[in-house]
Amino acid sequence: MKDYHINIFYSEEDDGYIADIPDLKYCSAFGSTEEEALREVLKAKTAWLEAAKAEAKPIPEPKYRPAIYQLVS
Template identity: 75%
Template sequence: MKDYHVNIFYSDEDDGYIADIPDLKACSAFGETPNEALTEVLKAKESWLASAEAHGKPIPLPEYCPVI
C-alpha cells in the first residue's frame, strides 16, 4: 500500500526540524529532532484526512516520488 511522501528538513529560522507532506496542502509539523517532526506530521496527517472526510473535501491519492 502506498503512503504519502514525507519531507523532513532542518530550519535554521525555526531552530528545529520541519516535516511536511506535499500531497496534503499545508500539512506540516515541527520537532526538535527528525523523529519528533515525523511523529508530529503523522498526527497532523490523520487530522488532515479526518477533517477532509468530515467536510466532504477531496482527498488526494499518495504520489510516488522516486529518489533520483
C-alpha cells in the first residue's frame, strides 16, 4: 500500500518547520525542527483519518507525488 506524501519546509514567517499532507485537506503541523514537524503531522494524519471514518466521510487514496526533475548533462 502506498502512503501519503508529506512536504516539510521551513517557514520564516512562523520561524519553524511546517509539514503537510497534500492529499488530506488541511492536514498540517508545525515544529521547531523537521523531525518535530514530521512527528506532529503523523499525529495529525491519524486524527484526520479517525475523524473521517467516524463521520463516514470519504478518505482519499494517496495520489500526490512531487515532480521529479532530472539534470541533463
